[in-house]
Amino acid sequence: MALSRDKKDGRELRIHENMDELSTNLAEYIAELSEASVKERGAFAIALSGGSVISLVRKLCEAPFNKTVEWAKWHIFWADERVVAKSHVDSNYKLLKDNLLTKVPTVPGHVHSINDTVTAEQAAEEYEFVIRQHVRTRVIDVCEINDCPKFDLILLGMGHDGHIASLFPNHSALDEKELWVTFITDSPKPPPERITFTLPVINSASKVAVVVTGGSKAEAAHLAIDDIGPDCPVLPARMVRPTEGVLVWFLDQAAASKLDGAIGFSTCGSGSLCM
Numbered sequence: 001m002a003l004s005r006d007k008k009d010g011r012e013l014r015i016h017e018n019m020d021e022l023s024t025n026l027a028e029y030i031a032e033l034s035e036a037s038v039k040e041r042g043a044f045a046i047a048l049s050g051g052s053v054i055s056l057v058r059k060l061c062e063a064p065f066n067k068t069v070e071w072a073k074w075h076i077f078w079a080d081e082r083v084v085a086k087s088h089v090d091s092n093y094k095l096l097k098d099n100l101l102t103k104v105p106t107v108p109g110h111v112h113s114i115n116d117t118v119t120a121e122q123a124a125e126e127y128e129f130v131i132r133q134h135v136r137t138r139v140i141d142v143c144e145i146n147d148c149p150k151f152d153l154i155l156l157g158m159g160h161d162g163h164i165a166s167l168f169p170n171h172s173a174l175d176e177k178e179l180w181v182t183f184i185t186d187s188p189k190p191p192p193e194r195i196t197f198t199l200p201v202i203n204s205a206s207k208v209a210v211v212v213t214g215g216s217k218a219e220a221a222h223l224a225i226d227d228i229g230p231d232c233p234v235l236p237a238r239m240v241r242p243t244e245g246v247l248v249w250f251l252d253q254a255a256a257s258k259l260d261g262a263i264g265f266s267t268c269g270s271g272s273l274c275m
């Protein structure tokens with residue numbers, strides 16, 4: 001039974017007993033968002049990160065999701081991507097292609113990967129142009145407050161250091177407020193060259209889901225989620241605070257083990273936790 005705790009400032013915490021429960025809950029969440037977006041806008045604009053979250057997304061290849069999700073309405077982007085060939089083992093495009101895109105009927109023309117033949121700087125520039133085109137046609141919605149793209153869902157993992165997408169602690173990319181897509185050439189997590197959404201784009205999304213599993217990330221999850229006071233190190237994951245949208249954390253019990261009050265959960269109704 002998934003446990004979840006609604007936090008009053010627009011954030012929700014869902015803690016799961018095991019990976020199968022987490023992957024099922026995540027798939028249900030994504031399928032629900034897809035259905036709502038297609039109904040409302042005729043499209044579902046999703047941006048995904050790389051890492052272990054994609055192994056959990058594989059659940060969407062199974063029944064009922066593989067048949068019930070309107071895959072042809074999906075427009076797929078990457079919240080960050082390594083600047084390597086799309087066939088390279090480090091490519092987030094290859095990761096999603098191998099785990100999802102070859103297994104469900106998405107439309108190839110709706111899969112928007114980076115240009116892997118240019119520099120990181122050029123790839124970021126071109127990717128932003130592609131996103132701008134899709135905002136203009138409203139395939140991607142727009143955030144009325146700041147004219148940023150308003151993705152229906154941005155799906156992120158989190159590193160042990162609290163990085164999200166390719167926004168790493170104390171990196172200048174965190175300060176980028178104008179560009180929608182920027183690039184780095186010194187990623188502490190290899191490979192070094194990456195493009196990444198900037199925080200304004202991430203925080204303009206309708207929904208942001210951050211998926212964190214494993215005890216090695218428990219401290220970062222605590223620092224990212226709990227109210228720690230003014231001396232709290234500001235991890236990139238803590239800077240994910242959607243302006244109008246909703247942030248949902250999907251954690252397993254190991255990753256949640258250092259959260260304040262994590263032991264105080266009790267389930268009520270459909271697995272939602274009543275504080």
Ligand SMILES: O=C(O)[C@H](O)[C@@H](O)[C@H](O)[C@H](O)COP(=O)(O)O
Nearest residue numbers: 049050051052157158159164165
């Ligand atoms: O391209 C990347 O490296 C990812 O986008 C990165 O942000 C990833 O999501 C985290 O590092 C978590 O990765 P794991 O879940 O595999 O630890």
